[in-house]
Amino acid sequence: MHVRHLLILACLMLPLSAQAAERCPQTAPAGMHVLPGLCAEIIASGLKMPRGLAILPDGKLLLTEMTRWDAPQGRLLQLERKNGNWQQTVLLTGLDRPHGVVQGPDGKIYVGEVGRIIRFDLAAPQQRETVISLxxxxxxxxxxxxxxxxxxxxxxxxxxxxxxxxxxxxEQASGRCPESEQDRAGVVWRYHIDNNGKVSDLGVFARGLRNSMALGVHPRSGILLQAENSRDAIQLKLQLPNDNELPHDELNLLQAGKHYGWPFCYDKQVAAPEFPAYDCSQTTPPYRLLPAHAAPLGLTWWLGPKAAPRFAGWLIVGFHGYRQHGHRLMAYPTDRQGLPTGQGLELISNWKDSKGPGGPVEIRAGADGALYITEDRHGQLIRLYAQP
Known part of the structure; x- marks a missing residue:
């Protein structure tokens, strides 16, 4: 009888799922498994390794295209919605692997290239200047x-x-890593931009961070979260069959002056095999462990009066990795500060089609209540929103 009831329930759910899918104006991109209650649509395709994303106050989008890894051929695009379509304008070309993009307090646009940060006025994008050398x-x-x-x-x-x-x-035997001692790698640096555009160098903010591609400041509480892309090939030193589940990637609550372990420690203050005698108790442990090699490249909070009610205020993290824990979009419930408090939920799961796994990078929450996601492996910009 129990099995019969389960079969009846499954049959009842099928038409409900079909009806739910029909309520999305557009079909989700190929290979994308979207959580019921949410809709996904492609608003730009044919992009060349889209990475960074900024949403301007007037609703326009700025998007960086790396284009390729081996030459300075990146671009900065502007996307504007007109008559239901997103129209693209090329603002800059010839950029060196551009990634981050944001509008500063002075109203100018800041773009991160390899080795520098440039800025310009939207009214005259060709008149750009280098304001920070890295x-x-x-x-x-x-x-x-x-x-x-x-x-x-x-x-x-x-x-x-x-x-x-x-x-x-x-150097390894004595517990030293000259690369990290020089503060020229494995750190998060802090600058300050005032309303007049003056840029001040405030020095190193946090150390021991292998690669902080996912950074986010909560707009209300001001906390700074970092999602760490942890090391590779640990199995060679630990004599394991593979490194599929070790070490974990990390979510760190960054605080001034703290050291977060790299390269001496991994996971919850475990000494790296290259530095077995290192005292990891002096480092700051991760706020939360993430799946191994998930490769988080972007994070944000789903905020705003029009955000999907179920996920309002949740932390959203994109897993870019090509291995088993990657190619998905995660959501975590949070406390008032914006810190995750519960188990993660997959908004997009096992994102993979005939061309390979999806690669979510930057995530931004729009005033329209949608999440905007750059996806560099298929060259797409995705809009994810609550079902109408």
């Missing part, structure tokens, strides 16, 4: 950042190695 890194050269309401700009300066494998054996 150290060049080999392994993680991309520049992304998060802007706080008070004008502080937190900038990722990723590591130049995987786990300081470039250090000499004697």
């Amino acid at each position: 150290p060049l890194r080999q392994r993680h050269p991309l520049t992304t950042f998060a802007l706080a309401a008070n004008g502080d700009l937190y900038v990722n300066i990723g590591s130049s190695s995987d786990n300081c494998e470039n250090a000499a054996p004697a």
